[in-house]
Amino acid sequence: MSDSPLDLMVHKLGTRSELSAADRSAILALPYVQRTYHASSYVVREGEPPRTYCDLIQDGFAYRQKLTSAGSRQIVSLHMRGDFLDLQHLFLNMADHNVQALTELKVVAVEREALQAIALNRPAIGRAMWIDSLVDSSIYREWVMNVGRRDARARISHVLCEFALRMKAAGFPDDNGYELPLTQEQLADVVGLTPVHVSRTLKSLELDGIVNRAKRFIGFKDWHAAAAVGDFNALYLHLDQATPRT
Amino acid sequence: MSDSPLDLMVHKLGTRSELSAADRSAILALPYVQRTYHASSYVVREGEPPRTYCDLIQDGFAYRQKLTSAGSRQIVSLHMRGDFLDLQHLFLNMADHNVQALTELKVVAVEREALQAIALNRPAIGRAMWIDSLVDSSIYREWVMNVGRRDARARISHVLCEFALRMKAAGFPDDNGYELPLTQEQLADVVGLTPVHVSRTLKSLELDGIVNRAKRFIGFKDWHAAAAVGDFNALYLHLDQATPRT
DNA sequence: CGTAATATTGACTCACTTCAATCAACGTGG
DNA sequence: CCACGTTGATTGAAGTGAGTCAATATTACG
Numbered sequence: 001m002s003d004s005p006l007d008l009m010v011h012k013l014g015t016r017s018e019l020s021a022a023d024r025s026a027i028l029a030l031p032y033v034q035r036t037y038h039a040s041s042y043v044v045r046e047g048e049p050p051r052t053y054c055d056l057i058q059d060g061f062a063y064r065q066k067l068t069s070a071g072s073r074q075i076v077s078l079h080m081r082g083d084f085l086d087l088q089h090l091f092l093n094m095a096d097h098n099v100q101a102l103t104e105l106k107v108v109a110v111e112r113e114a115l116q117a118i119a120l121n122r123p124a125i126g127r128a129m130w131i132d133s134l135v136d137s138s139i140y141r142e143w144v145m146n147v148g149r150r151d152a153r154a155r156i157s158h159v160l161c162e163f164a165l166r167m168k169a170a171g172f173p174d175d176n177g178y179e180l181p182l183t184q185e186q187l188a189d190v191v192g193l194t195p196v197h198v199s200r201t202l203k204s205l206e207l208d209g210i211v212n213r214a215k216r217f218i219g220f221k222d223w224h225a226a227a228a229v230g231d232f233n234a235l236y237l238h239l240d241q242a243t244p245r246t
Numbered sequence: 247m248s249d250s251p252l253d254l255m256v257h258k259l260g261t262r263s264e265l266s267a268a269d270r271s272a273i274l275a276l277p278y279v280q281r282t283y284h285a286s287s288y289v290v291r292e293g294e295p296p297r298t299y300c301d302l303i304q305d306g307f308a309y310r311q312k313l314t315s316a317g318s319r320q321i322v323s324l325h326m327r328g329d330f331l332d333l334q335h336l337f338l339n340m341a342d343h344n345v346q347a348l349t350e351l352k353v354v355a356v357e358r359e360a361l362q363a364i365a366l367n368r369p370a371i372g373r374a375m376w377i378d379s380l381v382d383s384s385i386y387r388e389w390v391m392n393v394g395r396r397d398a399r400a401r402i403s404h405v406l407c408e409f410a411l412r413m414k415a416a417g418f419p420d421d422n423g424y425e426l427p428l429t430q431e432q433l434a435d436v437v438g439l440t441p442v443h444v445s446r447t448l449k450s451l452e453l454d455g456i457v458n459r460a461k462r463f464i465g466f467k468d469w470h471a472a473a474a475v476g477d478f479n480a481l482y483l484h485l486d487q488a489t490p491r492t
Numbered sequence: 493c494g495t496a497a498t499a500t501t502g503a504c505t506c507a508c509t510t511c512a513a514t515c516a517a518c519g520t521g522g
Numbered sequence: 523c524c525a526c527g528t529t530g531a532t533t534g535a536a537g538t539g540a541g542t543c544a545a546t547a548t549t550a551c552g
Contacts, residue, residue, distance in 0.1 A: 033306055047481065048479075066388070067443055068391070068396065069479075072395045074390060074391035074394045074452070075397045076390045077387075088380060088383055089380070089515085090376065090380070091373055091376045091379055092377065092381075092484055093486060093487060094481065094484065096384045096387065096482040096484070097384075097482075107484065116373075119372070119376070120372045120373060123366035123367060123368060126366045130336065130365070130376075131338065133376075133380070133383070134334060134335070134336070134338055134379070135338075136332075137334055137383050138343075139384060140383060140386035140387060141310065142312070142342075143386075144322045144386060144390050144393060145312045145314065145320035145322065146318060147390060147394040148320045148393040149320045149394045150314065151439060151539075151540090152497085152540070154442070167290065184499065185497095185499095192393065192395060194541055195498085195499080195542090196500085196501090196541075197539085197540055197541070199498095199499060200500085200540090202499095203500080203501095206252075215549085231315045231316070233315075235292075235293065235342055236342040238339070240339060240340070241338065397507075398507075398508075429529085430530070430531065430532095431530075432532095440509055440510080441510090442508090442509075442511095442531095442533090443507085443509070445530095445532055445533085446508095446530060446532085446533085448531095451538095461517090
């Protein structure tokens with residue numbers, strides 16, 4: 001195996017569909033540069049035309065965000081190692097939301113036109129990218145429901161459960177918990193609540209033994225209880241389509 | 247021009263990317279059947295594997311929906327003539343949400359494998375389908391924000407504005423308003439509120455002269471006022487990528 | 493260390509929900 | 523053609539989950 005930063009992309013797409021040797025070398029032949037963003041810097045800005053390259057996260061976390069005209073913020077998705085940041089705009093003429101680095105963020109920036117080309121001309125790669133994008137859509141749908149129809153405890157538990165499984169799928173060690181890379185204010189913007197109420201709700205979840213916390217570390221004493229409180233059913237993550245293939 | 251029900255698909259995809267004559271005939275050669283659903287019947291059920299055909303709406307309205315374990319419902323999207331109902335599951339192994347007919351629904355059901363094939367093997371068609379799917383994602387993002395960060399008046403106005411523009415883009419006559427195919431209970435499930443509060447809020451919007459109503463007809467006296475109350479900016483609909491091309 | 497960012501807690505308010513009754517529209521069958 | 527049952531819409535009164543405002547504690551970090 002080679003030792004290119006694009007290996008990550010080969011691996012990621014390889015979990016979504018079966019790639020031939022030719023597919024793999026097509027990916028490895030993509031023009032790219034590596035790049036680092038500081039925490040909280042903008043990767044994509046709403047209203048601007050898409051940039052000439054597309055970022056794949058190598059390390060760190062990012063989020064998508066939209067602002068109300070009144071200035072309140074809604075975080076509409078969270079992303080981690082192995083996630084594409086610009087697939088959502090790959091064929092669109094204008095960015096409809098902002099993407100920001102959550103932590104220090106290392107990415108592989110692939111040329112947009114080359115990425116479009118392999119998405120359209122290499123069926124196995126196209127399929128893998130489709131699946132990736134459809135899973136993102138599925139998560140959006142779940143979030144609409146989360147924010148629209150669950151109370152604070154359920155919303156927060158749900159997001160904590162989702163993040164746990166996604167981190168595990170992304171290869172983070174599973175210590176029965178994880179370091180949540182969000183301030184409570186950011187978590188509030190994820191779940192459509194105020195920071196104050198998030199603080200109270202987290203405390204109540206902790207008192208009830210649903211999670212335990214140490215700074216930003218979220219631990220699950222009782223996964224089933226957390227999943228029950230969060231009304232969490234992993235179906236929508238389509239993890240069966242995110243397992244490594246030959 | 248031919249006179250197949252698939253003309254609708256040719257037209258729809260033609261608004262999203264430039265199709266060659268060969269692309270058009272590839273679409274028209276797709277195996278399909280026509281089909282009608284009664285209002286409120288299920289088109290797709292959560293937890294089931296995707297069906298062997300994919301529906302494109304010819305006439306009528308449909309919605310995607312998810313249920314909380316407690317039984318409350320969130321409608322996560324609304325669809326009309328020219329929208330695909332199964333693109334969201336085209337490459338997934340399992341349905342993650344329900345799709346239901348909102349009204350009597352006429353569709354063209356295209357064979358799923360054939361649709362996958364042209365999506366992957368015909369770049370111009372693939373691009374058009376990508377754009378269609380990415381616009382759906384963009385709408386999901388907007389709805390997350392709508393439900394997460396706007397109050398009842400804004401949420402409802404926003405949805406009413408969105409529907410107005412989408413109906414116009416789908417070729418419905420623009421009478422400064424439209425027949426909203428939703429009960430207030432369904433509208434409540436769209437915006438994450440109770441039917442009672444939707445009723446009150448609609449009344450208040452009417453009293454303030456933002457909209458006028460006659461049964462289910464929604465009329466806009468003052469579009470700008472409605473857009474302002476709904477914090478509505480059409481950017482996210484990417485309507486520039488939904489105009490007919492040569 | 494000192495200073496800013498983040499988290500916690502309390503007291504009070506309010507937008508939306510809940511419960512419940514009434515009303516209107518509409519199809520349907522006798 | 524009208525009685526009637528069902529579904530959808532409206533309205534009122536009372537309750538509540540989450541927001542707001544504000545003070546204080548805690549942590550991060552240059």
